[in-house]
Amino acid sequence: MSKLVLYDFIAEPGNNELTVKEGETVTITNQVNLYQNSSSAFLLPLLELHLRNIVVPFLDCLLTQKCTFTNINDEQILIFKEAGTRAEDDEWDDEWDDMKSTGGYAESESGESGAMQRGGAHMGEVGPVWSYPESQLDCVVADPKKGSKMYGLKSYIEYQIVPSTTNRPVNHRYKHFDWLYERLLDKFGSAIPIPSLPDKQVTGRFEEEFIKMRMERLQGWMTRMCRHPIVSCSEVFQTFLTYKDEKDWKTGKRKAEKDETVGVMIFSTIEPEGPDLDPVEVEQKCEQFSRFTKSMDDGVKEILTVGHEHWKRCTGPLPKEYQRIGKAFQNLSSVFTSSGYQGESTLTDAMTAAGKTYEEIAQLVAEQPRKDLHFLMETNNEYKGLLGCFPDTIGVHKAAIDKVKEGDKLVATSKITPQDKVTMAKRVSIMSYALQAEMNHFHSNRIYDYNRVMQLYLEEQVKFYETVKTFLSAISHSKLESVLFCCLIISTIT
Amino acid sequence: MSKLVLYDFIAEPGNNELTVKEGETVTITNQVNLYQNSSSAFLLPLLELHLRNIVVPFLDCLLTQKCTFTNINDEQILIFKEAGTRAEDDEWDDEWDDMKSTGGYAESESGESGAMQRGGAHMGEVGPVWSYPESQLDCVVADPKKGSKMYGLKSYIEYQIVPSTTNRPVNHRYKHFDWLYERLLDKFGSAIPIPSLPDKQVTGRFEEEFIKMRMERLQGWMTRMCRHPIVSCSEVFQTFLTYKDEKDWKTGKRKAEKDETVGVMIFSTIEPEGPDLDPVEVEQKCEQFSRFTKSMDDGVKEILTVGHEHWKRCTGPLPKEYQRIGKAFQNLSSVFTSSGYQGESTLTDAMTAAGKTYEEIAQLVAEQPRKDLHFLMETNNEYKGLLGCFPDTIGVHKAAIDKVKEGDKLVATSKITPQDKVTMAKRVSIMSYALQAEMNHFHSNRIYDYNRVMQLYLEEQVKFYETVKTFLSAISHSKLESVLFCCLIISTIT
Numbered sequence: 001m002s003k004l005v006l007y008d009f010i011a012e013p014g015n016n017e018l019t020v021k022e023g024e025t026v027t028i029t030n031q032v033n034l035y036q037n038s039s040s041a042f043l044l045p046l047l048e049l050h051l052r053n054i055v056v057p058f059l060d061c062l063l064t065q066k067c068t069f070t071n072i073n074d075e076q077i078l079i080f081k082e083a084g085t086r087a088e089d090d091e092w093d094d095e096w097d098d099m100k101s102t103g104g105y106a107e108s109e110s111g112e113s114g115a116m117q118r119g120g121a122h123m124g125e126v127g128p129v130w131s132y133p134e135s136q137l138d139c140v141v142a143d144p145k146k147g148s149k150m151y152g153l154k155s156y157i158e159y160q161i162v163p164s165t166t167n168r169p170v171n172h173r174y175k176h177f178d179w180l181y182e183r184l185l186d187k188f189g190s191a192i193p194i195p196s197l198p199d200k201q202v203t204g205r206f207e208e209e210f211i212k213m214r215m216e217r218l219q220g221w222m223t224r225m226c227r228h229p230i231v232s233c234s235e236v237f238q239t240f241l242t243y244k245d246e247k248d249w250k251t252g253k254r255k256a257e258k259d260e261t262v263g264v265m266i267f268s269t270i271e272p273e274g275p276d277l278d279p280v281e282v283e284q285k286c287e288q289f290s291r292f293t294k295s296m297d298d299g300v301k302e303i304l305t306v307g308h309e310h311w312k313r314c315t316g317p318l319p320k321e322y323q324r325i326g327k328a329f330q331n332l333s334s335v336f337t338s339s340g341y342q343g344e345s346t347l348t349d350a351m352t353a354a355g356k357t358y359e360e361i362a363q364l365v366a367e368q369p370r371k372d373l374h375f376l377m378e379t380n381n382e383y384k385g386l387l388g389c390f391p392d393t394i395g396v397h398k399a400a401i402d403k404v405k406e407g408d409k410l411v412a413t414s415k416i417t418p419q420d421k422v423t424m425a426k427r428v429s430i431m432s433y434a435l436q437a438e439m440n441h442f443h444s445n446r447i448y449d450y451n452r453v454m455q456l457y458l459e460e461q462v463k464f465y466e467t468v469k470t471f472l473s474a475i476s477h478s479k480l481e482s483v484l485f486c487c488l489i490i491s492t493i494t
Numbered sequence: 495m496s497k498l499v500l501y502d503f504i505a506e507p508g509n510n511e512l513t514v515k516e517g518e519t520v521t522i523t524n525q526v527n528l529y530q531n532s533s534s535a536f537l538l539p540l541l542e543l544h545l546r547n548i549v550v551p552f553l554d555c556l557l558t559q560k561c562t563f564t565n566i567n568d569e570q571i572l573i574f575k576e577a578g579t580r581a582e583d584d585e586w587d588d589e590w591d592d593m594k595s596t597g598g599y600a601e602s603e604s605g606e607s608g609a610m611q612r613g614g615a616h617m618g619e620v621g622p623v624w625s626y627p628e629s630q631l632d633c634v635v636a637d638p639k640k641g642s643k644m645y646g647l648k649s650y651i652e653y654q655i656v657p658s659t660t661n662r663p664v665n666h667r668y669k670h671f672d673w674l675y676e677r678l679l680d681k682f683g684s685a686i687p688i689p690s691l692p693d694k695q696v697t698g699r700f701e702e703e704f705i706k707m708r709m710e711r712l713q714g715w716m717t718r719m720c721r722h723p724i725v726s727c728s729e730v731f732q733t734f735l736t737y738k739d740e741k742d743w744k745t746g747k748r749k750a751e752k753d754e755t756v757g758v759m760i761f762s763t764i765e766p767e768g769p770d771l772d773p774v775e776v777e778q779k780c781e782q783f784s785r786f787t788k789s790m791d792d793g794v795k796e797i798l799t800v801g802h803e804h805w806k807r808c809t810g811p812l813p814k815e816y817q818r819i820g821k822a823f824q825n826l827s828s829v830f831t832s833s834g835y836q837g838e839s840t841l842t843d844a845m846t847a848a849g850k851t852y853e854e855i856a857q858l859v860a861e862q863p864r865k866d867l868h869f870l871m872e873t874n875n876e877y878k879g880l881l882g883c884f885p886d887t888i889g890v891h892k893a894a895i896d897k898v899k900e901g902d903k904l905v906a907t908s909k910i911t912p913q914d915k916v917t918m919a920k921r922v923s924i925m926s927y928a929l930q931a932e933m934n935h936f937h938s939n940r941i942y943d944y945n946r947v948m949q950l951y952l953e954e955q956v957k958f959y960e961t962v963k964t965f966l967s968a969i970s971h972s973k974l975e976s977v978l979f980c981c982l983i984i985s986t987i988t
Contacts, residue, residue, distance in 0.1 A: 125836065126835060126836055288834055291832075292829070292832060292833050292834075295829045295832065296826070296829050296830075298829075299822070299825050299826035299829045300826070302822045302825060302826075303822045303823075303826060306815070306818045306819050306822050307819075309815060309818075310815050310819060313811070313812070313815060317807070318807070318812075321800070321803060321804050321807060324800045324803075325800050325801075325804060327796075328793070328796045328797045328800050328801075329797075331793050331796060332790070332793035332794070332796075332797060332944075335786070335789040335790050335792075335793045336790075336940075336941075336944070338785075338786060338789065339786050339937055340782055340786075341620060341934070341937040341938075341941070342619065342620055343941075344937075344941045347941055347944060347945050347948075350945075350948060351944070351948060354948060354952060440835070443833055443835040443838075444835075446830075447830075447835075447837075447838045447841055450826075450830070450841060450845070451841050451844075454841075454844060454845060454848060458848060458966055458967075458969055461966050462963055462966045462967045465959045465960075465962045465963035465966065466959075466963050468959045469956055469959035469960050469963060472952055472955050472956045472959065473952075473956045475952055
């Protein structure tokens with residue numbers, strides 16, 4: 001397949017890029033890593049986001065609709081003049097072989113993936129907002145089960161996911177979530193921050209604690225995706241949640257993999273109801289949001305740092321100290337018991353009880369972080385991930401605005417027609433609708449999430465202090481008061 | 495003054511002792527450090543208690559009433575054949591010059607100090623107990639005032655002491671307490687543990703915190719002395735508490751300094767009401783108490799070690815961490831406030847309140863040890879001091895018992911007469927009455943003190959957890975619940 005290069009591109013040394021010039025021809029072999037230029041091709045690192053070089057051709061394509069572009073993998077993208085074709089996915093890793101699609105590139109299916117879901121945005125009280133579905137999708141990730149294949153040679157963990165819409169469970173392994181993540185990132189990543197999945201892990205994958213933690217984080221990730229009106233309505237997401245059988249899943253999977261409405265193309269599926277947005281205001285909003293996400297990122301990281309230290313103290317030295325206090329009380333109590341002196345059993349009972357209580361407090365202290373700090377940390381961790389996605393999204397947007405600003409100059413030098421300029425402005429307005437709707441979606445979710453986590457944290461903290469208080473006052477009142485009374489009598493009588 | 499040496503004494507190298515033989519003559523100069531043997535004298539380190547060498551001559555003196563002995567200072571003791579004379583006290587240190595006694599050794603006053611208070615002991619339910627006075631003496635140490643002398647060149651702190659008996663305040667400086675301590679140690683040290691005074695301190699003596707702490711410890715020491723039926727009734731202690739004017743104090747002071755009923759002589763002032771004690775039982779009791787005080791010493795030291803560490807954590811890293819948590823919440827709250835998004839002030843108010851609360855908690859945590867751990871530490875510190883006195887007291891006793899056990903052998907070899915043996919047994923019985931009464935006094939005080947301090951500790955801990963709980967639930971309920979409610983509505987409506 002030979003393709004025409006649309007724009008000059010100067011490769012940066014060490015980035016695995018090729019320098020190509022407008023008018024050159026790109027030849028594509030079937031292997032991702034073997035894309036070659038018959039003296040001309042370009043492979044753009046997307047995730048590293050060399051915005052200076054990439055975004056402009058990117059956006060020109062989009063804004064003037066003169067080209068399409070194709071993600072090859074996470075890191076590389078090709079731009080072609082005509083409606084392009086897409087390369088086959090990387091070989092699924094070893095674990096994927098059980099469900100590997102039939103393989104090979106089926107040209108005939110290409111056309112089918114054109115069907116798109118249209119996302120709506122309208123003016124709300126806070127500015128542009130997404131059109132939210134009437135009932136919010138939700139799902140429960142639960143019941144992790146060990147499965148095996150290849151006559152037991154390979155083991156894996158399968159999670160059950162039950163969507164609120166069908167109430168019918170589907171099963172997925174971590175790698176399926178990872179596959180979904182990749183699809184969502186390809187498709188929506190330019191407009192919507194798609195947070196990373198919980199980390200892959202090689203060792204300890206089958207330990208109960210790890211499985212529980214991963215499940216909890218997959219649940220968090222799925223909940224966030226479910227809450228998003230654009231993501232949750234997408235065909236790929238629905239397929240993941242509601243496939244009927246193996247065949248259905250395979251078909252949906254293949255279709256999603258061939259979807260061409262990915263990258264900045266997603267903006268073409270957004271239909272804002274409302275007038276075009278004022279570019280100056282848009283730029284200000286964008287700046288403000290950029291500053292906000294940066295500060296929030298700092299704030300979130302601060303909480304994570306402090307929380308991590310506090311976690312260590314609460315599960316390490318602090319309970320150890322309470323334990324030692326408890327032991328010291330009990331030890332002194334048993335020394336007292338050995339005195340041979342009459343009538344001090346009430347005191348020694350109380351001291352032993354106090355000692356045991358401090359050992360219980362040690363336990364409470366050590367267990368507490370899992371009850372409150374855990375969710376505070378998890379939420380902030382999720383937000384750290386989300387916030388990490390914004391600089392890219394905002395970067396694309398800023399570059400688009402800059403391009404529109406150049407509009408008059410481009411018309412004057414005949415680089416684009418006046419009609420092109422109008423189209424560009426229209427499209428930037430759509431992008432701004434999307435970004436602002438996303439900003440508002442982020443804000444309302446943030447308020448909801450932080451409110452929930454703060455309330456949970458404070459409630460659990462209150463419970464903790466209440467429990468410790470109750471434990472301590474049980475000894476303080478029932479035992480010692482009577483002893484003190486006795487002692488005073490003895491000491492004044494003798 | 496030449497005195498005859500009664501027993502052979504082999505000096506241990508490096509102990510500042512002199513080897514003397516029975517029949518040698520001791521010459522005494524007027525300076526403690528210049529006691530010399532005109533080839534013969536012995537200076538026995540008492541506090542280091544080289545029991546092998548010292549106690550036997552000691553007790554022989556006492557048991558057979560063939561000699562008297564004189565404390566020279568804390569570390570040295572002289573034994574003479576005839577009723578001895580006593581050396582002058584060390585020069586008072588610089589601080590003492592305002593009240594220095596006329597000085598010089600007044601031979602004529604020597605006889606007057608013979609007046610003794612008789613201490614009673616009788617059989618109680620728990621065995622031998624002291625006869626306690628009908629109303630217990632108490633005193634309040636308060637109102638530390640800075641005084642000066644030598645035209646302001648020298649400053650000192652004077653404390654006011656008000657005894658419950660007269661309700662009339664007397665003033666004393668630390669060095670007066672120290673003088674009293676020395677007198678009590680000389681007089682009662684063999685039978686009654688006299689705990690050390692709070693440490694002397696050269697720098698920072700006039701800092702408020704130090705003065706407060708010293709006053710509190712002097713109060714603790716005085717309270718313990720007041721509680722002791724033998725100590726509190728002694729002339730020297732009464733003089734200290736109730737002197738009428740400067741002249742009265744000086745007279746009393748001189749008299750106390752010449753008191754010859756010191757060291758093991760104190761046992762001769764004790765008149766037990768009851769039958770002689772069974773030596774085997776006495777030995778068992780003594781052994782048991784010895785083991786007990788050793789274990790309690792370990793237990794007390796363990797509490798002090800753990801308590802010290804806990805104190806450091808509670809006043810250092812822990813509140814710093816709560817402060818950082820508080821700051822992190824407040825910081826994130828102010829980031830949220832900058833979002834420009836409408837309707838999150840309830841959340842940010844709650845987060846700010848939570849942040850401030852954690853700063854308050856930091857304060858509470860840091861202040862808490864002064865409210866509870868402090869008294870636990872002070873009490874255990876006092877007991878550590880008290881327990882440190884027991885090995886000497888018990889050592890004297892054990893040696894006395896051993897001596898009585900040798901009685902038959904000594905009679906057989908004509909070292910003592912059969913009448914001497916009877917006298918020895920009688921006197922050991924008196925010592926045992928005293929030791930057991932002291933043991934029981936110690937036990938009852940211990941129960942009272944530990945009960946009080948445990949109750950105080952637990953009550954203050956309960957208050958602490960209650961306060962923190964109240965602080966936290968104030969935010970958790972009033973602020974966040976309504977926010978959560980609002981959020982849920984917004985999130986389902988939009």
